[in-house]
Amino acid sequence: VISSDIAALCESIVGAAHVRRDEPTRLAYGTDGTSYCAAPDLVVLPGRADEIAAIARLCTEHLVPLVPRGAGTGYSGGAVPAHGGILLSLERLNRIVELNQADLVAVVEPGVITSDLHAAVERVGLFYPPDPASLARSSIGGNIAENAGGPRAFKYGTTKQYVLGLEAVLPNGDAIRTGGRTVKNVAGYDLTDLIVGSEGTLAIVTRATLRLIPKPPETATVRAFFESVGSAARGVDRLLAARVLPAALELIDGASLAAVEWHLGGVALAPPGTAALLLIEVDGSLAAVAAEIGHVERACAEAGATRIDRARDAAEREELWRVRRELSPALKQIAPIKFNNDVVVPKGKIPELCAAVERIGRDHGVLVPTFGHAGDGNLHVNIMVEDTREARDRAASAERALFEEVIRLGGALTGEHGIGLTKAKYLGLQFSDVEIALMKRVKHAFDPAGILNPGKIFPAEDSDKSTPQRR
């Protein structure tokens, strides 16, 4: 617990109204999109970069843990203040500072909500592709911290490909600028790309310059049903062989589909025997879209699709996306706890991963609906569990088995959510001791005092404080 002196110093920096110690606030800011919670000692809501610098300086001086937080929608406990200390909410830095059509950039503060940025740039015919599922609530700062992806990442890349430059505060309070407002920029080390995806452990982003592109004028959407994940994967291969690069290429497995059908009151969404569904979207000029969607349908038919639906207008397009959007609420009704794992495997290994997921579910007696981004090999493998100690233990061993399989297939523990708190203990499955030691030296280069978002990414050492518990 930090002293009243520190609280008073924080108040002198950001104003008393923006420092909160009451328990409801501390608990509310101690959570994210996972079921983990750890209340911070203090919630501080700065309004400017220089206030953030002063708070950071204070924390380094007094060795107080400092945890930056965006909108709290993360799925790896990255914003949960595992070691207590000061929770730094960036919600008040929420301005779109500049939208420059000549330079094709937007300059934003970290608290801007992702969908607000989408709306602002699309109003002038521009496009910011990253589209994490949480975009209506997530903040750009959080997207940057986790290098957020989304369905469009297969064609357009993840957040990293759209961050041209950052203004950030180091843990000691020093302000830095990285990158700039150009796509090409090879002066010095690329600290921008190092900070993007560093889960708030290296620096606190106070402003970002984002790359925009012209908005593709047209979109077409197709949904295809398959009797096996293997034939869906063949469909994906065939459409890539036809040289189509879809803007979205989503796979939903039979268990996920069943959950949605049940959630929607027993309505049958798919032909009997459906084991996989592909949702495919192409975008570009009218002419390109017309040609490509034909290739998509042919590819699915050749791969053995049992039914193919094409949206004829925006309403039908919404209807096709409905299953995808209903997945999260549907899964929440199946079981109270969801171990949401966003593993990633090489694209060609998706059938093997899905077979392994089925086997792991059977072996551990857990339901594991799986869906995700087939083009990227990035699947959301949801281990559903009852809220009992025994069920959680089973889920935990299923999770470890999943990660071991993913690494065996040449994949990675996480494609979108980050390691954070929830996967820190598995880091050694993917990285050698030499690699982890190197990452720790990089962390030390930014944060020698070790105050910024401690307890994240790296497996806990003996000296670490106890980790927070699931709620």
Place this chain on the structure above:
Amino acid sequence: VISSDIAALCESIVGAAHVRRDEPTRLAYGTDGTSYCAAPDLVVLPGRADEIAAIARLCTEHLVPLVPRGAGTGYSGGAVPAHGGILLSLERLNRIVELNQADLVAVVEPGVITSDLHAAVERVGLFYPPDPASLARSSIGGNIAENAGGPRAFKYGTTKQYVLGLEAVLPNGDAIRTGGRTVKNVAGYDLTDLIVGSEGTLAIVTRATLRLIPKPPETATVRAFFESVGSAARGVDRLLAARVLPAALELIDGASLAAVEWHLGGVALAPPGTAALLLIEVDGSLAAVAAEIGHVERACAEAGATRIDRARDAAEREELWRVRRELSPALKQIAPIKFNNDVVVPKGKIPELCAAVERIGRDHGVLVPTFGHAGDGNLHVNIMVEDTREARDRAASAERALFEEVIRLGGALTGEHGIGLTKAKYLGLQFSDVEIALMKRVKHAFDPAGILNPGKIFPAEDSDKSTPQRR
């Protein structure tokens, strides 16, 4: 000068045939695409990653400078062994290890020549977009070290966007793997993106996993002439406003055009009064290309183009690109020395940069033909000089004035070539002391002994050895 013992140890690692001490070899490997030369004490040509690890271990142990080298086509002295020591040529590691169509990846050794990779992946309908001008001679390892770009970077991004994973050797000989074979991967810090573009100062890449995409089936090319850089820039803005994202968008100024005309024996390539030429290429499906090239022509016409040529076949396309390809040999005939600066400014600042370049040329009495990638704001500003002390001094002050202007316009010192040796003294124009100190700590995290490619990126300190001279 390093001892015979070290040479003998190197011979025991890679075999006597692959260690060279003769002066012609040392001089040949002491150069790159600049006019700088510094002979190494020893040239070592390893054949395997484990040999590289053993050489690195030896160098760290004996504090011998170790300089990795690809094909020596760099334009910033990055591979010039400024402090002597061992020059490690990676030319023997030149295998395309795997070309995996299911995963859409190629696994390559660093010595693979860029155009050989292009040919191999295009044979199976795939595409590796990065296309530095030197692609017929440059190596993938060098492209990775410098984060190479090229005309296609505006639409497709630079080398960084296509490197999914690396195998590398740290200066102490430890082998690491970074990233993997998936686009999405947010486990741990992104050391892949940190090593790409680090100019051979952090680690020695021994193998890279590269992302491939479907090859766009069609291409169309247009050339448009303008009476000012401003109207060419308006043409670029108009085609982006028409939501066209060209695969190439090259700008060539009047001075560069005049040089090519002179080089080709006085042939008139452009209408009288031409001050700028745009070379625009779109790619994608047949239908998309047909529609987009129409938008391109309209945009150029509306911006006041005095003539627009469209290629009707591959031969005509080659002819349109001819001016661009003849630029380098043409410039070489104007003056013996070329200060080749690949500065980058925000896209909207191109007219201002071109005006500044003209003014700087006038003020310093130097000819400054300029061309480059208009979509990226990445221009090659060539300060042409006679080989006299006085002319070089004038060119040096023109160069400094150029860099100051670029930074004032919100740009960066280098978009493609890197800082290397030639721009190290200017690093402080772009970065603060805090930022440079942070980069040095990152360097130290990888290379505590400071043996890997010393004298690059960072401005020389008093303790540094003397820097090499232009030839």
